[in-house]
Amino acid sequence: MDTKMANPRSTFDDGHRSPLAGAYTFVCSRHWTFKTGSALLALILAMVCFAQWVAPYDPAAQDLINRLQPPSALHWLGTDHLGRDVLSRLMVGGQFAIAISAITVIITLVVGTLIGVVAGRAGGLIDEVAMRVVDLLISIPDVVIAIFLIGVFGPNYVTLILSLSLIGWTPYARLARGLAKEVNAREYIRAAEILGMKRSFVILRHIVPNTIRPIAAVSFLRFGHKLITVGGLSYLGLGVRPPNPDWGLMMAEAQPYLERAPILMIAPGAMIFLAALGVTWIGHGMEIERRGASSRVAANAEEAENASP
Amino acid sequence: MPKIILQRVTILVMMLFIVSVAAFCVPLLSDGDPARTILLSRVSDLDLAPEAVEAIRKELGLDRPLPVQYLSWLGAALQGDLGYSFASRQPVAAEIARALGVSIILALSALGAALLVALPLGTAAAMRPGGKIDGFTTLVIQTLVATPEYWFAPISILVFALWLGILPSAGWQGWESLVLPAMALMLRPMAYFTQVTRASMREVVAAPYITAARARGLSMNEAVVHHGLRNGSLPVVTFFALWFAGLLGGSVVIEVIFAVPGMGRLLYEAVVNNDVPVLQGGFVALVGLSILINTLADVLYVLFNPAMRGSHGH
Numbered sequence: 294m295d296t297k298m299a300n301p302r303s304t305f306d307d308g309h310r311s312p313l314a315g316a317y318t319f320v321c322s323r324h325w326t327f328k329t330g331s332a333l334l335a336l337i338l339a340m341v342c343f344a345q346w347v348a349p350y351d352p353a354a355q356d357l358i359n360r361l362q363p364p365s366a367l368h369w370l371g372t373d374h375l376g377r378d379v380l381s382r383l384m385v386g387g388q389f390a391i392a393i394s395a396i397t398v399i400i401t402l403v404v405g406t407l408i409g410v411v412a413g414r415a416g417g418l419i420d421e422v423a424m425r426v427v428d429l430l431i432s433i434p435d436v437v438i439a440i441f442l443i444g445v446f447g448p449n450y451v452t453l454i455l456s457l458s459l460i461g462w463t464p465y466a467r468l469a470r471g472l473a474k475e476v477n478a479r480e481y482i483r484a485a486e487i488l489g490m491k492r493s494f495v496i497l498r499h500i501v502p503n504t505i506r507p508i509a510a511v512s513f514l515r516f517g518h519k520l521i522t523v524g525g526l527s528y529l530g531l532g533v534r535p536p537n538p539d540w541g542l543m544m545a546e547a548q549p550y551l552e553r554a555p556i557l558m559i560a561p562g563a564m565i566f567l568a569a570l571g572v573t574w575i576g577h578g579m580e581i582e583r584r585g586a587s588s589r590v591a592a593n594a595e596e597a598e599n600a601s602p
Numbered sequence: 603m604p605k606i607i608l609q610r611v612t613i614l615v616m617m618l619f620i621v622s623v624a625a626f627c628v629p630l631l632s633d634g635d636p637a638r639t640i641l642l643s644r645v646s647d648l649d650l651a652p653e654a655v656e657a658i659r660k661e662l663g664l665d666r667p668l669p670v671q672y673l674s675w676l677g678a679a680l681q682g683d684l685g686y687s688f689a690s691r692q693p694v695a696a697e698i699a700r701a702l703g704v705s706i707i708l709a710l711s712a713l714g715a716a717l718l719v720a721l722p723l724g725t726a727a728a729m730r731p732g733g734k735i736d737g738f739t740t741l742v743i744q745t746l747v748a749t750p751e752y753w754f755a756p757i758s759i760l761v762f763a764l765w766l767g768i769l770p771s772a773g774w775q776g777w778e779s780l781v782l783p784a785m786a787l788m789l790r791p792m793a794y795f796t797q798v799t800r801a802s803m804r805e806v807v808a809a810p811y812i813t814a815a816r817a818r819g820l821s822m823n824e825a826v827v828h829h830g831l832r833n834g835s836l837p838v839v840t841f842f843a844l845w846f847a848g849l850l851g852g853s854v855v856i857e858v859i860f861a862v863p864g865m866g867r868l869l870y871e872a873v874v875n876n877d878v879p880v881l882q883g884g885f886v887a888l889v890g891l892s893i894l895i896n897t898l899a900d901v902l903y904v905l906f907n908p909a910m911r912g913s914h915g916h
Contacts, residue, residue, distance in 0.1 A: 326744075421609070422613065425609075425610070425613045426613065426617065428896065428900070429613070429614075429617055429892075429893045429896050429897065431844070432843075432844040432845075432847045432848045432892050432895075432896050433847075433848070433851075433888075433889055433892050433893075434848045434849075434851055434852030436851065436852055436854050436855075436866075437851040437852065437854075437869070437885065437888050437889065438889075440854065440869045440870065440873055440881075441625075441628070441869075441881055441884075441885040442628065443873060444869070444872060444873035444876070444877075444878075444881045445628055445629050445631075445632045445878065445881065446631075446632050447632075514747075517747070517748055521748075521750045524750055524752070525750065525751075525752050525854070525855040528752050528855055529854065529855060529858060529870060531873065541752075544752065544753070544756070547756075548756065548859075551756055551759065551760055551764070552760065552764050555757075555760055558753075558756045558757070558760075559753075559757065562750060562752075562753030562756075562757075563753070565750050565753065566748055566749055566750060566753060569747075569748035569749075569750070570744065570745070570748035573744055573747055573748045574744065577744060
């Protein structure tokens, strides 16, 4: 009793931590890029999620008398060509792009990891062919696939997500295959084999868990890439559809007023940039931690190799 | 060694086959009668006579079984006949050839400029690990990777075309119009090239032959420039091929912003005009070319590098 009274913190640490506090201490003990990236991403996510309640104006409300206003006390970032408040639209504008990118990342992550792990485990011809296919597919930009499918089927979110996933699994497959090869040589895998475990059990129970941390790091880096791709497609009018406010769409609408009101172009682009930077930093921080700071350069090179155009 | 090349070529042919089947079949999956669509594109009359639709179906052989249709389409495509554009009524192959030329120039200038920055920067960062240049490089790389090129592009138009008035804001005439699009496109490849250069140069700097060169009295810089640069830049060369293939079609947004008549804009306009033959042809050309370039780069790498005889470098 006395010892407990003397050190109340230990009881606090031993089990009564809220998940939020747990997440906080987790984040605080990480690499600085991970911390900064998480803060940035949390800020943007909070803004996007609570925009409906926080936004100063209705993002769709038009006010044609006050169109293309410069930033002022009433409209912190001015108004657009229909007199809508830019700040309010920025706050709401990430919803679709972030959701689409997140769904794509999850689909490609699962598919890619499974293909990579199975190839790495199977070895031989299957492995050889699968990895050659990955090498060839990885350089195809997903924009080309997206434009082909959207051109044929028309713009809709299912086609968009499908077309971004079609090639998107390749970096995960390459990484997971390499990791599976490493794990294959471990003794506990031999033990499981000798014990007569099923093939699927060995893969799911022993190999997949070993791939989770590196795959998570890459998935954050890919998330940034997807955000930029989705934004670009929205810019072309092939991604997020009006009347939903979206960063890419806002940039497309701002193009005719580039000289008169550059902030209409700069602000939404900056949001995409900050969101992409946030997740890139998270992924980078995770990658550095996994390998230790000494092999930071190798981590960087692997990031580059797993990045496709 | 011939075995590896044979295997690469087998997979290449297999992949090209899959791509061609996809390009042929996907448009069939969309709703709408192809014969009707084609006729509509010719006469632009919404009230089509059923006999006319049937006639065009016969004329174009759309009543034949699918495999036969595919083979005749493939046969024509292999001879360079990809049909006619719905929108311009020009042969698709000719339009693609024209656009591809523009995209190749754009991609090569963007990647060339990226290399010009990345090789010295990556090397300098590798010479002093943890130094000022190294830290600065890391920061630059992360910023560039996260920069949407379609954000950089309008800002560069604003600064260089509208405010300073020294470069054209759009179009495709003369080298001046090449500068801004190439600048926007070089950002991300530059970041990745720098990363790869830094990693491979870091290995080179620590290699025994550099120590040997230093022992002979060369300065560090001399040793690296004379003995290390060639080895260190080899991985960058393979990387170059990957990005070259990727940028041919991956520059859609930039080509649209700058009104550059390349592959990206051709595809974009095909989507806007619902021009299926151009979409099909463009897709086959871009994806096929990208697979071809990568196989070529890989075969060359194997040929010049007997140490790479194993299947994979991982």
